[in-house]
Amino acid sequence: MDKVFVQGLEVLTTIGVYEWEKGIQQKVRFDLEMGYDNAPAALGDDINKALDYAALSQKVTRYAEQNHVELVETMAEQIAQLILTEFAVQSVKVRLTKPNAVANAAGVGVEIERFAN
Numbered sequence: 001m002d003k004v005f006v007q008g009l010e011v012l013t014t015i016g017v018y019e020w021e022k023g024i025q026q027k028v029r030f031d032l033e034m035g036y037d038n039a040p041a042a043l044g045d046d047i048n049k050a051l052d053y054a055a056l057s058q059k060v061t062r063y064a065e066q067n068h069v070e071l072v073e074t075m076a077e078q079i080a081q082l083i084l085t086e087f088a089v090q091s092v093k094v095r096l097t098k099p100n101a102v103a104n105a106a107g108v109g110v111e112i113e114r115f116a117n
């Protein structure tokens with residue numbers, strides 16, 4: 001399956017299970033990989049047939065900025081469902097990293113993969 005990806009999309013949002021996290025913004029990083037047939041776009045050199053990674057990045061950023069949850073699992077699931085709902089993709093892989101959550105770790109987070117019906 002062809003892929004379209006977005007790497008290292010950084011968003012500031014409020015996310016965390018602890019009380020002190022509910023009053024601050026933290027950086028989260030998204031790595032996204034979508035299963036999508038790129039051949040029609042390539043054949044016609046046509047953005048209208050492509051999965052527009054700029055539009056997708058903008059939607060993900062806006063969603064993550066505006067929706068505040070406790071767990072990275074919850075945010076990853078909501079972003080996967082957003083992409084499956086709003087874009088004609090066959091699958092989506094969401095890797096969500098909190099780069100500043102754990103001392104001495106470069107990052108912590110989750111990776112999930114979901115499929116269109």
Ligand SMILES: Nc1nc2c(c(=O)[nH]1)N=C([C@H](O)[C@@H](O)CO)CN2
Pocket residue numbers: 015016017018021070071072073098101102
């Ligand atoms: N599996 C998870 N573990 C933890 C999460 C989480 O979202 N999923 N979150 C926290 C805290 O919010 C942490 O990021 C702050 O240091 C702890 N463990």
